[in-house]
Amino acid sequence: MNKLKSILRQSYIFIILLFIYLPLLIIVVLSFNGVTERGNVNVTFSQFDPNKAxxxxxxxxxxxxxxxxxxxxxxxxxxxxxxxxxxxxxxxxIW
Structure with a gap:
């Protein structure tokens, strides 16, 4: 039972950290792409130009x-x- 409790506690912390850091990681990765002709965020790396990154x-x-x-x-x-x-x-x- 203690092992299950430990695993649940670790996964809970992992999920919280995932919710914190995943949006930051997505922003960093997408910041190297430019915008499309319409001004939207380009989510494909097919047009990735290292010179303009x-x-x-x-x-x-x-x-x-x-x-x-x-x-x-x-x-x-x-x-x-x-x-x-x-x-x-x-x-x-206070102490």
Whole structure:
């Protein structure tokens, strides 16, 4: 009975992780495909062109994308230690 319970617990965790990571994996894989003529997502790799695969990612490095990204990273790196400090003090206060 313990072995069955252990297997069910492991499969439950696997299913939860699958629901979390599978959409991310699909987005990463489909990001290397371009769009169709109508603007839809191209789900077939028959028209895959390795020379154009990274055009979208190279376009992110150009233009006005880096300034907001830098600002967001600065806010994240400043607010994270502050939040951890406040949460730690609160946890010790509750304990």
């Amino acid at each position: 990274f055009e979208t990612y190279l376009a992110l490095a150009e233009g006005d994308f880096l300034t907001p990204l830098t600002t967001s990273l600065i806010v994240a790196f400043v607010s994270t230690p502050i939040s951890v400090f406040i949460a730690t003090i609160t946890a010790f206060g």
